[in-house]
Amino acid sequence: MRAARLYGPGDLRVEDIAAPGIPDAGWVKLRVDAAGICGSDLHNFRTGQWISRAPSTAGHELTGTVIALGEGVDTIAVGDRVVADSRFWCGDCAQCRAGKRHLCAALGFVGEICDGGFAEQAVLPARLLHVIDASLDERVAAMAEPLAVALHAVRRLPKTAGSVLVVGCGPIGGLAALLLSRTFAGTVLVADRNQARCARVARVTGATIVDLDREVIAAATANVPLLAAIEATGSIAAFSQLLGVLDPGGAIAMVGIFHGRLDIDPNVLVEREIALLGCHAFADELPDAVRMLGELSEPLLALVDCEIGLDDIPAAYERLLAGSSDGLKTIIRMRQPAGKDF
Numbered sequence: 307m308r309a310a311r312l313y314g315p316g317d318l319r320v321e322d323i324a325a326p327g328i329p330d331a332g333w334v335k336l337r338v339d340a341a342g343i344c345g346s347d348l349h350n351f352r353t354g355q356w357i358s359r360a361p362s363t364a365g366h367e368l369t370g371t372v373i374a375l376g377e378g379v380d381t382i383a384v385g386d387r388v389v390a391d392s393r394f395w396c397g398d399c400a401q402c403r404a405g406k407r408h409l410c411a412a413l414g415f416v417g418e419i420c421d422g423g424f425a426e427q428a429v430l431p432a433r434l435l436h437v438i439d440a441s442l443d444e445r446v447a448a449m450a451e452p453l454a455v456a457l458h459a460v461r462r463l464p465k466t467a468g469s470v471l472v473v474g475c476g477p478i479g480g481l482a483a484l485l486l487s488r489t490f491a492g493t494v495l496v497a498d499r500n501q502a503r504c505a506r507v508a509r510v511t512g513a514t515i516v517d518l519d520r521e522v523i524a525a526a527t528a529n530v531p532l533l534a535a536i537e538a539t540g541s542i543a544a545f546s547q548l549l550g551v552l553d554p555g556g557a558i559a560m561v562g563i564f565h566g567r568l569d570i571d572p573n574v575l576v577e578r579e580i581a582l583l584g585c586h587a588f589a590d591e592l593p594d595a596v597r598m599l600g601e602l603s604e605p606l607l608a609l610v611d612c613e614i615g616l617d618d619i620p621a622a623y624e625r626l627l628a629g630s631s632d633g634l635k636t637i638i639r640m641r642q643p644a645g646k647d648f
Contacts, residue, residue: 309425310619311361315354320617326429329376334432336370340444341423343636349563356418366392366416368423369447379432389450391434394419408587436596445637446603454595456481458588459536459561468530469493473548475507478561479538480634487511502632510608518547540564557581609634
């Protein structure tokens with residue numbers, strides 16, 4: 307079968323490998339239907355920060371159809387369509403026992419600690435799989451995992467009124483803006499230096515585009531204090547600008563993957579009582595995200611950048627790292643739909 311495998315930083319190869327055999331006890335074999343490219347995939351390709359085994363088949367945002375069951379699996383049946391939880395937790399540490407699997411002491415991720423979804427078939431633990439509606443568009447299903455990440459960031463913010471700002475209109479920021487547009491009673495603001503991508507998010511969500519400037523934001527919010535923001539860029543410069551426009555008593559949910567270290571005066575946080583809230587993957591939001599997929603199908607599809615085949619993944623990495631995309635999510639479809647040219 308064909309698979310995209312990461313050998314080291316900057317070394318991603320699409321090649322023929324042996325298809326997986328009979329799954330072990332507690333595991334399930336899938337025919338992968340679709341997968342999404344995540345910013346963390348790009349970060350790992352660029353830096354090698356999370357390479358724990360090589361080569362490894364990348365891809366943790368995936369949906370597939372069950373084709374074989376390991377011994378003892380009785381929660382899923384052959385033929386079920388599923389999405390995968392990306393988190394590979396130990397189940398034994400204090401955090402896991404407390405139900406905080408995303409903070410597991412030995413946490414790894416699909417596509418790193420085990421082979422992922424950038425392949426025609428994958429084998430995963432049954433515990434990670436969630437059954438979905440058989441009629442759901444596979445492109446939408448592949449966005450369940452990033453939707454859960456965005457939902458976790460949104461829920462980490464304190465409940466506030468007035469306005470909320472999302473900085474970064476990539477996949478997680480854009481999905482957070484979408485969720486806020488459905489649940490937040492006030493004004494949703496978005497900012498991104500990629501104007502085309504920001505415009506797409508605004509068009510789909512109804513959010514208001516702003517620059518990271520106090521006067522611009524004040525005009526957009528009728529001078530209502532800005533007390534909540536989501537940082538989804540991982541940019542040190544963007545974070546510093548965001549800190550400058552947030553009003554005293556505000557909170558920032560930090561979900562971006564940063565390249566570099568923050569250099570801030572901690573007295574700014576103390577004197578203005580600014581809260582920085584780390585957002586790592588998701589907690590128990592994936593089932594809720596799966597339930598939302600049907601009603602969100604239309605806007606989710608409107609946020610898709612393009613659809614590609616397995617062999618196109620290296621070129622897609624180059625395009626996404628260059629920042630030339632005006633959409634949010636590149637979807638890999640393992641089988642070309644009839645009449646569709648990638």
